[in-house]
Amino acid sequence: MDNSITIYVLSDSIGETGEQVARAAVSQFYPCKFEVRRFPYITSEDQIVEVFEEAVNEKSVIVYTIVIEKLKNYVVELSEKYNIPSIDLMTPALEALEKVFGYAPKRESGLIRRLDEKYFRKVDAVEFAVKYDDGKDARGIKKADIVLIGVSRTSKTPLSMYLAHKYYKVANVPLVPEVPIPKELFEIDNRRIFGLIANPFKLNEIRQERLKSLGLNNNANYASIDRINYELEYSKKIMEKLKCTVIDVSNKAVEETAGIVIEDMKRNFGENF
Template sequence: MGKEMVVYVLSDSIGETGEQVARAAVSQFNSGKYNIKRFPYITEEEQIIEIFNEARNENCIIIFTIVIEKLRNFILENAKKYNIQAIDLMTPVIDAVKNVVGHEPKREPGLIRKLDEKYFRKVEAIEFAVKYDDGKDTRGIKLADIVLIGISRTSKTPLSMYLAHKNIKVANIPLVPEVSPPKELFEIAPKKIIGLTANPIKLNEIRKERLKALGLSNTASYASMDRILKELEYSEKIMKKLGCVVIDVSNKAVEESANIIMEIIKENNLLKV
């Protein structure tokens, strides 16, 4: 039996891709033992020199996923110097993509990890918006990046979901005259609360359409002007008491209202990430 083969995996990120490729390749052979040594976050030539000082005495190959050109060339130079096979996994693929898209790559390490993290933050924010929608669980008030409050049909849920797709955790709370607002609203910073209001005539139209969609009579008190005015008066009183920003969503698309909210978030530095 020959000397154990060592596969050195070098990466300017975590090195997971290189290791998976190495294991997939080695699995095609039944002869002898092998050992995989992963070296993540390679950013300096000194690190590469240390690895080659060890590798030159081993029965080995080097697999690397390095996008920084200077380091890639340094690895290839040392591989030639010590007569070690070095496989560059990234360059052939990057060159092929470059030929198709017609512009140069960023050559920035760890981009795929950053994209994955962004995706999972978005999923988490969407799940949060669903869980803490319409005051279902008031514990979300203290966990949220922002809290939307307003009477029925002021776009609380659509705004929550739109903002969730921007990685913002949103809880929304309906304001109803017969129900006291949750105490948690008064225990967070007013800058985290956004009040939503709308023109009563517009609300009257929206609520009538809502009742029609549900197969109910549009004469129900929910859509009556008296009821809407009572709710708006109540919500205005609560918003003043809280001292929060108020946005009139009457003639605004969800995207427009969301952009205003995102500016408020940015100005007040409300995001935790």
């Protein structure tokens, strides 16, 4: 008895899922000799014909993960014509989900790959925001899509993380009168820089709460109105020198501020800035 088989995996994407399922299934028939031949990115009937003309000359099975209706139907047609067993891995799952959702699937190839790419873009952006948070490394300024500047407690970090989850690489730089500002801020396109300011009394409340959470005296200079006004005046002068966009975040949620930043960036650099 011939205990060997060739499994042809056809896909309108990369075909990785089909190959994994094929290998998992054939392992249940061990010991046997098998070969898996993967044919990714199937986009035409001619490609499918070539596979079947090769497969008909040996003991074979066709496994396919094709969601494009026309191509899927053609595989079924040739499977009957050449009398080669074929397994449709996608249709049963799609039909079950269609019943639950109540509407038809998109039937677009490669969607999972695009989702994976977006996921890794988001991970990269979040890691970037953490690495270049609070002026840790001025080199991030030149690598960033967006740079946020402002005095302490103007929501620079929360805004950086929110924008990172929207796939943007953000660096943020605190403005402290006693600390020289990074020269890199003057070496990038100022349209990428956003200065954040806030009402001094609002900042006073936030800083007092911050000191309490740290178990410190809330009468410290950090939270005094005079100190806050001094810092804000200093920051505004820096923002004027940079000629950057200034946003008052006093009564804005992070989402609202992020919306302003994104719209401004799209206006200046296009949809895919």
